[in-house]
Amino acid sequence: MDCGVCNVVTLTAGASVEKLGEAAACAVKRINLDMRMAYAARKAGAELREEFEVTAADFDQQQGLWTVSSGDVRLLLAACDL
8 A cells, every 4th residue: 555655554454455455554654754744835835944942822713723933933833734
């Protein structure tokens, strides 16, 4: 099974292979997944910040957006996780 992420390990626990014809899960090294998501975000126009110490995080329930702060710097946070 190819999950589209490097270093994939296919899991065959349970009866998914018999019922679905392929394994229903795969394991991915988190660092590889994070790097691919970061590169895809940058390619889509996101500004990536590394070593950005978050000192505050505020959630706007009406807009559904997070704003993170570090000192005088405030940024809109766009995050995703699978």
